[in-house]
Amino acid sequence: MNGTTGSKVWYIPDGYYPSFSSGKFPSHEAICVLNPAAEDASISITLYFEDRDKMAGFSVVCPAERTRHIRMDQLKNAAGEGVPQGVAYAMMVESDRPVIVQYSRMDTTQAEMALMTTMAYPV
């Protein structure tokens, strides 16, 4: 395993944090990062919106040979801000070393959950 596995920049155009939840679980999204290399990876997330300026400063470490499933509903940036609810947004995930990124959403707005997932788009 060398350090060239994966990519350092990944995009996810379809982000949405539902305002409502029901059932056993809260509605949530996760950016799932896998770092198969021998050194820790510093992850930085930027959010893009339809009607306002981008938000930056969301930082997470994914340790060597570990995964991090970053819950977007629990993430705070350096200014203490969280992801806005009920608003369309998009994400850029940057890492200082190559990682692999997948995005998933569980929606429990209604009684029964719905799931969706996709690999993020690497550059």
Next chain:
Amino acid sequence: MNGTTGSKVWYIPDGYYPSFSSGKFPSHEAICVLNPAAEDASISITLYFEDRDKMAGFSVVCPAERTRHIRMDQLKNAAGEGVPQGVAYAMMVESDRPVIVQYSRMDTTQAEMALMTTMAYPV
């Protein structure tokens, strides 16, 4: 961030706009576009069908450092036509500068919603 991020042409073979909705939300599809560059992107969408000629002339602007979640049930082309309901179709998304495109569908034909998503296919 330079202008070479992403791609200028993306394809989505599986489009379908359900004729029925129930629950809290209407059934809908979205083409989610992310433009991380410093200049606005002009987006043009073409629809392909199984039994009729393609439809063009659907235009959207995705501003610089913004996302647009294009609701297919609300989109009209230059002739005032919308996406036909209950018919299989496919999409080509063209942009005058590189963007990233993801496709999602929420189906509420039955009482509980179902979700699916995938990155579009870049050329």
Next chain:
Amino acid sequence: MNGTTGSKVWYIPDGYYPSFSSGKFPSHEAICVLNPAAEDASISITLYFEDRDKMAGFSVVCPAERTRHIRMDQLKNAAGEGVPQGVAYAMMVESDRPVIVQYSRMDTTQAEMALMTTMAYPV
């Protein structure tokens, strides 16, 4: 638009045709093909299984500038055989000219439908 868009061979490892349906729709899978070029494309589908030899001879035409959403539950090969139900399988989609392929499944085994989709894997 030239003839080099897309790919001539696509793979889908996760095929499954549920034996049961309920609700408003039958459980079904679809191979969605988009042919944006100016000539018709001849599509050939091969099925792979866990415990038996592969099945070939499933043929479909996707006309120029058209899409075909191939319902796997309705497809028959040259020998009149259909896709076996309740059995894990995989698909190879071959075309005589470049196309784009996406795979989707609607499962209505239980009362409320579930959806999943992904781009097929191009070679």
Next chain:
Amino acid sequence: MNGTTGSKVWYIPDGYYPSFSSGKFPSHEAICVLNPAAEDASISITLYFEDRDKMAGFSVVCPAERTRHIRMDQLKNAAGEGVPQGVAYAMMVESDRPVIVQYSRMDTTQAEMALMTTMAYPV
């Protein structure tokens, strides 16, 4: 068909084996492998976690011109260990010859199932 189809290493960052099931089916994940080549493929799976060391030693054979839908809830490694339930994890799938890999999850924690799928990320 030559031996260069597909890839020998695939990553899946978002693994999760739900602790609860209901309805007609158990909650489960599957790594779906397709080996279209003329020789058998030896598959090796490694699991990565958020809070513990990786687990290796999960081995499966995907015969020539066959598919294997590897149920993660039934998989045991050489030490007799299975996939931990209720814990975020990620997967690396290695093969001694090129294969194609897709990941799917059926969640039946609540009464109605939810599905999600994506191609794994090839290296």
